[in-house]
Amino acid sequence: MIDDRQRALLPNGLQDLLPPDAAFEAQTIERLMAHFAAEGYARVKPPLVEFEDSLLTGPGRLLAAQxxxxxxxVSxxxxxxxxxxxxxxxRIAATRLAHAARPLRLSYAGQVLRVRGGMLRPERQFAQVGIELIGAPExxxxxxxxxxxxxxxxxxxxxxxTIDLNLPTMVDVVAEAFGLPTDQLGPLREALDxxxxxxxxxxxxxxxxxYAGLLDAAGIAAEALARLDALELPAEARRLVAMVADVVRVIDLADLDAQVTIDPIEHRGLDYQTGVSFSLxxxxVRGELGSGGRYVAGADQNGGGEPATGFSLYMDSVLRAIDAPVRPRHLYLPFGCGPVAGRTFRADGWITVQGLAPETDPVAEARAQGCSHILRGADAIPLDAIDIRGA
Amino acid sequence: MIDDRQRALLPNGLQDLLPPDAAFEAQTIERLMAHFAAEGYARVKPPLVEFEDSLLTGPGRLLAAQxxxxxxxVSxxxxxxxxxxxxxxxRIAATRLAHAARPLRLSYAGQVLRVRGGMLRPERQFAQVGIELIGAPExxxxxxxxxxxxxxxxxxxxxxxTIDLNLPTMVDVVAEAFGLPTDQLGPLREALDxxxxxxxxxxxxxxxxxYAGLLDAAGIAAEALARLDALELPAEARRLVAMVADVVRVIDLADLDAQVTIDPIEHRGLDYQTGVSFSLxxxxVRGELGSGGRYVAGADQNGGGEPATGFSLYMDSVLRAIDAPVRPRHLYLPFGCGPVAGRTFRADGWITVQGLAPETDPVAEARAQGCSHILRGADAIPLDAIDIRGA
Known part of the structure; x- marks a missing residue:
């Protein structure tokens, strides 16, 4: 369906989603958002563009080049x-919703655009869907x-x-407890990676x-926690382990259809993260479906901000992980049916396609329009049945 | 809720949609899209940005400054x-879907961004939702x-x-039949406007x-058609009237919960439009909810292209024309309930909000979180009932 000449119509990393993919993405996003809404996450919709400096605060500064x-x-x-x-x-939590009660639960879904695609994710535009839970340190x-x-x-x-839980500050916390020189932290992180x-x-x-013990501890949550418990950890590192153990305990109660793993030294280079972070x-399926974790929302050079956690899902990866929906039955309404003929069928979940001009061969036209059935009288007749009967 | 200082955080004409407006917009868009899908309009999702020249073809050229x-x-x-x-x-119809059967029915929903807001529509970003029916001249x-x-x-x-049907080429067609000098067309259009x-x-x-007769003809469809019939129109103008009469006949006014009017000389300055156009x-409600009509899709300087019609809705206006949905019941789950406590309520359409820390006053916390009910045992108790009983 796609040749190189047609691809070249669009800049690299940008694409048209065609039928049925565009509807599939939109429906999946709304199902996710409904799930978040049911647990009190209220949707906000910030604009596509805003002043540069407000996009570059906090975690945003990592994406300055993007x-x-x-x-x-105007301004x-x-x-x-x-x-x-x-x-x-x-920004919204710290300004427009500064006086809303905490914890504040927000959800969002929208398109984001990047200057360059990555190695694993060549797309420069994708749909980002997620939640933020702001003002709850527990x-x-x-x-x-x-x-x-x-x-x-x-x-x-x-x-x-699989949910992989991480403690992004673990490497630093241990280094500090042992008084390692700060200029060795970078090479140490790379060696651990x-x-x-x-x-x-x-x-x-x-x-x-x-560090060797922390490396070895990674694995299925229950086993990783047992191995972490057996390590002689500095107090601050032990506090991190207790945090992830608490999280695992609550997740266990939810009886999820997911495997939970812990990798205590994985940090993904996101230096704004604190506490427990995770990847999905x-x-x-290649690459992560999404990721999230704890950070400080709304902090500036002077500190401040609020404890926050949340996650983002990347819809291109998410859609690769689920089956496309079954195509609904399509009913062709031959020319002259009148606009109400299809209503009862549509109410039953059919898609109807109205003939706009007299057909020489209504069945061929129905087929060309991707229909599985054609209306005859008040009945939907399968096109295959008509072929078999030679009608 | 919004003061000037907070407004100034965003550029003029750009805004955050907050709860519950953002969810209301998204849900309304999906309901519209489901309606279009049920009649065979398949969703496409073009990228937010693409090469400038492809945005400026056909009708796009009118928006070059926007x-x-x-x-x-990269390129x-x-x-x-x-x-x-x-x-x-x-572009999609003419390239990626060039070989798809005609008529081709497509739908779309997405954000658009403009350099400057208009007088009637100060927003510089809005959600555009619509359909295109390509390759059907009837x-x-x-x-x-x-x-x-x-x-x-x-x-x-x-x-x-109200659906106002227009014949955007009527003024020109009459002028041509009467041999009016082309340099008088601009002032004439303004005088008619x-x-x-x-x-x-x-x-x-x-x-x-x-022209006076055409001005006077405007009104409720049946009456306007009668007045147009009584005019001595040039052949090409008569053809336009026959087209709009055909459209009115096929729409089946009796079955539509809308008033249909005809204004034969209204043209809205969209010089790419042909045939019948319309505004909603x-x-x-101030301003139009949307507009549409017939044009030639995919034409370039050498002509070509396909007969097409369609419309766009502007969600900011559409949302002003409908009632906001009733807020679902919100149930507060006090701290310690466990993650499965709310499941049956959520399946029944409740929104549940989980307490994340031990509450000194669970009812006050429930109220602060915007809940109408609180879970006690297995029951949802209205907060008002608790207040009355002094519990």
């Missing part, structure tokens, strides 16, 4: 097209967000879901056995 | 943020599109709908009585 900028002729100020909706949510809040992500994804049909025990031993000195994967 | 432009670092070509989705639909196609617009709008609760019979008489010469209004 934002398309345009001059606003004569630079605006940016959002590359991520979460800074917008933090592990019950982390657990609610993880549970909701898992229930929403399994609810739309994702099979083989490579899972390279020799390099870790060289860089971490006295902390090396503990489906068996056989 | 498009924000960004340089694509080193200029891209534009769409100000209107219809040129994108025409009046039955015009009628289907008008009927679908009316049924979709009344289906979501619009009351007092002002409904200024003195100026029309001065500018239109021998055609003045006919609701009683008591």
């Amino acid at each position: 934002i398309f900028r345009v001059m606003d002729p 004569q100020r630079m605006m940016g097209v959002r590359a991520d909706m979460t800074p917008q949510l933090a 592990p019950t809040a982390d657990a609610e967000v993880v549970r909701l992500a898992a229930e929403a994804l399994t609810g739309i049909g994702v099979k083989g879901l 490579r899972k390279d025990p020799t390099a870790v031993a060289e860089l971490a000195g006295a902390a090396a056995p503990l 994967f489906a068996a056989g | 498009i924000f432009r960004v340089m694509d670092p 080193q070509r200029m891209m534009g943020v769409r100000a209107d989705m219809t040129p994108q639909l025409a 009046p039955t196609a015009d009628a289907e599109v008008v009927r679908l617009a009316a049924e979709a709008l009344t289906g979501i609760g619009v009351k007092g709908l 002002r409904k200024d019979p003195t100026a029309v008489a001065e500018l239109a010469g021998a055609a003045a009585p006919l 209004f609701a009683a008591g």
